[in-house]
Amino acid sequence: MDILQTLDAIWLARMPILHGLGNTILISLLSILMGTILGVVVGLLLTYGIGLVRLIVRLYSDFLRGTPVFVLILACFYILSVVGIQLSAFQAGVFALTLFCSSHVGEIVRGSLQAIPTGQTEAAKSIGLTFFGTFFSVLLPQALRMILPTWVNTATEIVKASTLLSIIGVVELLLSVQQVISRTYLSLELYFFAGFVFFLVNFTIEKVGRFVERKVALPT
Amino acid sequence: MLNNLLRLGSTALVCGVLASAAHADKLQDVLDRGHLIAGTGSTNAPWHFMNESNELVGFDVDMLRLIAKGLFDDPDAIEFINQSGDARIPNLATDKVDVTCQFMTVTAGRAQQVEFTVPYYREGVGLMMMADGDYADYEALKAAGSGVTVSVLQNVYAEDMVHAALPEAKVDQYDSVDLIYQALNSGRADAAATDQSSLSWFMKQNPDRYADAGYGWNPQTYSCAVKPGDQRWLNFVNSVLHEAMTGVEFNTYAASFEGWFGVKLDPPKIGFPIEFK
Numbered sequence: 001m002d003i004l005q006t007l008d009a010i011w012l013a014r015m016p017i018l019h020g021l022g023n024t025i026l027i028s029l030l031s032i033l034m035g036t037i038l039g040v041v042v043g044l045l046l047t048y049g050i051g052l053v054r055l056i057v058r059l060y061s062d063f064l065r066g067t068p069v070f071v072l073i074l075a076c077f078y079i080l081s082v083v084g085i086q087l088s089a090f091q092a093g094v095f096a097l098t099l100f101c102s103s104h105v106g107e108i109v110r111g112s113l114q115a116i117p118t119g120q121t122e123a124a125k126s127i128g129l130t131f132f133g134t135f136f137s138v139l140l141p142q143a144l145r146m147i148l149p150t151w152v153n154t155a156t157e158i159v160k161a162s163t164l165l166s167i168i169g170v171v172e173l174l175l176s177v178q179q180v181i182s183r184t185y186l187s188l189e190l191y192f193f194a195g196f197v198f199f200l201v202n203f204t205i206e207k208v209g210r211f212v213e214r215k216v217a218l219p220t
Numbered sequence: 221m222l223n224n225l226l227r228l229g230s231t232a233l234v235c236g237v238l239a240s241a242a243h244a245d246k247l248q249d250v251l252d253r254g255h256l257i258a259g260t261g262s263t264n265a266p267w268h269f270m271n272e273s274n275e276l277v278g279f280d281v282d283m284l285r286l287i288a289k290g291l292f293d294d295p296d297a298i299e300f301i302n303q304s305g306d307a308r309i310p311n312l313a314t315d316k317v318d319v320t321c322q323f324m325t326v327t328a329g330r331a332q333q334v335e336f337t338v339p340y341y342r343e344g345v346g347l348m349m350m351a352d353g354d355y356a357d358y359e360a361l362k363a364a365g366s367g368v369t370v371s372v373l374q375n376v377y378a379e380d381m382v383h384a385a386l387p388e389a390k391v392d393q394y395d396s397v398d399l400i401y402q403a404l405n406s407g408r409a410d411a412a413a414t415d416q417s418s419l420s421w422f423m424k425q426n427p428d429r430y431a432d433a434g435y436g437w438n439p440q441t442y443s444c445a446v447k448p449g450d451q452r453w454l455n456f457v458n459s460v461l462h463e464a465m466t467g468v469e470f471n472t473y474a475a476s477f478e479g480w481f482g483v484k485l486d487p488p489k490i491g492f493p494i495e496f497k
Contacts, residue, residue, distance in 0.1 A: 016274045074310075081314045089302075169302035175263070179270040182263040185398035 006189040013180045020176025021197065023090075027162045027172060028201075030094050032155050035101020042102055043109020057106075064103035069161045072096045077168045093165035097158055104154045112143040145216055152209030156202040163198075173197060246446070246453035250318055255297045258284040259317030262302050266421035266480035267323045276300055279417075280321040282476040283340055283444065283461065286469055287319060290460040309333050312447045319457055321444040323417075334445040337457050340465065341442040345381060346416035347433035348423065350404060358435035361411055362386055371400040371409035382413050385437050404430075417481060424482035466494065 010017065045057040064072070076096040080087055087095065116139055124134040166175035177194040181187050250256055260268040260280050268278040285295035301317050308324060311317045312334050323343070326336050347358060347370070355361050361368050365388040372378045374393040382391045392409055394400045401422065403409040412419070416436050423430045444461065446454050464473040466488045474485040488494050 012272055013274070016270065078310050078314055081316065167304045168307060169304065171262070171302060175302075178263045182265050182269045183271070185396075185401065187396040187398050 003189075006186055006193070009180055009184045009186055009190070010193060013176075016171075016176050016179065017173070020171055020173040021201075023171060023176075024159070024162050024173040025201070027090070027094055027097065027165060027170070028155075028159045031097035031101050031158050031162070034094075034098045035158070036105050036151070038098065038102035039105025040109055042106030043113065046106055046110040047113045061103045061106050064099055065107070069096070069100050070164050070167070072100055073164055073168060089165070089168045089170050093162075093168060093170050097161060097165075100161065101154060101158050104157070105151065108147050108150045108154065109143065112146040113139060115146060116142050145213075145218075148209060148213050148216070152206060155205050155209075159202055159205070160198065244450050246318060246450045247456050250291060250453075254292070255299055256284070256288045256291055257299050257301060257316075257318045258287070259301045259303045259308065259311050259320040260284060260322045261304065264323065266417065279341070279476060279480045280323060282472075282480075283321045283464070284319070286464050286472060287444075287457060287460050289469075289472075290456075308445070312445060315447065318453075319444055319446050323442050324445055326441040326443050330445075333448070335448045335454050336443040336445050337454065338461050339441045339443045340461050341417070343440045343442055344416050344436035345385070345413055345438045346419045346436050347385070347411045347413050348404065348419045349411045349431050349433055351429055351431045353410065353431070355410060355433075358385075358433040361389070361433060364410075366390060368411065369409045370411050370413050371403035372413045373397065373400060381438060385413075385435060420481040420483065424480075 042057055042061060045053055046061065049057055073093055073096040076087070076099075077089060077092040080092065120138055120142075121134060124138045129137065162172055163174040165172055166178070171179075174194055177190050181190050184190070260276075260278075262268055262270055262276060264278075266278050268276065268280045271277045281300075284298060284300075288298040289295040291297065301311065303311050303317070303320075303322070305322065308320050308322055309330065312320055320334075321340075323341075324330070324336075325343070326339065330336075347361065349355055349361075355364065355368070362385075368386060368388075369390045369392055370382050370386060371392050371394055372382055374395055375381070378393050379391050382389055392403060394403060397414065397418065400409070400412045400414060404412045411433060419430075419432065423432065444457060446457060460469075463469050470487055474487070478484050
């Protein structure tokens with residue numbers, strides 16, 4: 001393993017690799033952001049939805065969680081274009097990851113809300129709070145603290161899943177590194193490099209998550 | 221109710237078929253659009269890969285540029301769709317690309333899903349040795365019997381593949397292409413066996429260091445592919461490729477061939493068409 005040769009290859013291809021990293025970060029940010037917003041709605045409907053609505057959302061969540069992300073990405077890219085919706089590879093990929101993220105966030109939200117003792121809701125009602133008042137002043141602040149660690153976990157999963165977008169031709173970090181490998185034959189060295197960069201991205205997310213956790217923790 | 225749904229479905233289907241029949245003139249569509257949408261990969265030298273200036277280049281890319289040149293007299297009137305090997309057939313089926321040239325092996329199974337053009341390359345497995353190594357050529361390797369070690373990419377068929385050419389040779393399997401070359405460099409292997417095109421490209425990158433054993437086997441044909449059902453478009457792409465190998469664009473084809481595989485092609489014999497010899 002020639003380290004200088006590897007560093008030289010990485011330096012020479014720094015612009016495409018940075019572009020790939022930028023794409024990975026953009027894909028992850030968009031998917032996590034939209035997936036979280038959609039996921040909170042899913043979680044609320046799973047917890048408080050009635051009858052048919054709840055059944056439909058339950059099917060949505062179970063179906064998405066039970067499908068490999070890979071299949072989801074292919075479906076969003078090809079099935080949508082068969083029915084006449086032409087999304088670019090980037091858009092289709094972000095859409096697929098958003099759906100995947102929303103189903104996971106939905107379950108996290110539902111679990112957290114259901115973990116809060118019903119006594120709290122009853123107490124809130126007894127002092128005359130409305131449903132929204134109860135939710136925003138009593139339930140949500142407590143639920144958020146429980147959601148955070150698992151949500152960070154889901155976020156790192158999305159970053160890793162973004163590599164699958166290379167199959168439909170989105171040049172994210174992994175594909176941009178593979179392009180360098182095909183020219184330089186430095187496969188082990190450069191895959192190690194890609195793995196290290198992914199670790200750095202996820203380590204940062206985890207650290208930010210821990211920081212926020214400490215900030216919102218109740219004083220003991 | 222069910223009947224109504226079925227009727228609605230079949231009407232939609234008929235409309236769809238009629239619409240697509242009316243639209244099945246890809247050549248005109250591409251001309252109207254003003255550029256070719258071409259599918260190929262970006263991670264396999266010398267077929268389709270990013271060079272040091274981060275431009276997509278390779279033999280497949282040159283073939284696609286020839287098609288663009290034939291259409292618009294401009295080899296740059298082309299939009300490349302980056303696709304993985306698995307995406308070649310689906311991207312044609314869903315009209316995401318007009319044509320795919322991506323070292324696609326012609327098989328009867330695939331020919332039921334896409335329409336293949338005339339071939340533009342014949343791939344096979346070759347043997348590469350060190351130029352100053354112990355063996356002169358394929359005959360010498362074969363004569364050495366079990367004294368020869370061949371490095372090869374890990375594969376279910378790897379052992380059988382090597383033994384088809386060198387029945388007694390010892391076979392060492394490796395995970396990646398760089399490792400089979402490394403085995404040769406370090407003397408762990410006497411020859412490396414992989415696609416002839418990869419070997420040719422690698423030898424061109426490292427002149428005088430390696431030697432070709434001069435034997436190829438396991439032939440397979442590389443063709444471009446188009447969506448089935450549009451004979452005019454298929455004919456057009458066929459004409460471009462055919463004339464690249466035998467006619468007015470021969471020099472472009474030959475320059476590309478020499479650039480990627482290091483082999484100088486003889487021009488087709490003038491007079492009676494070689495195709496009918």
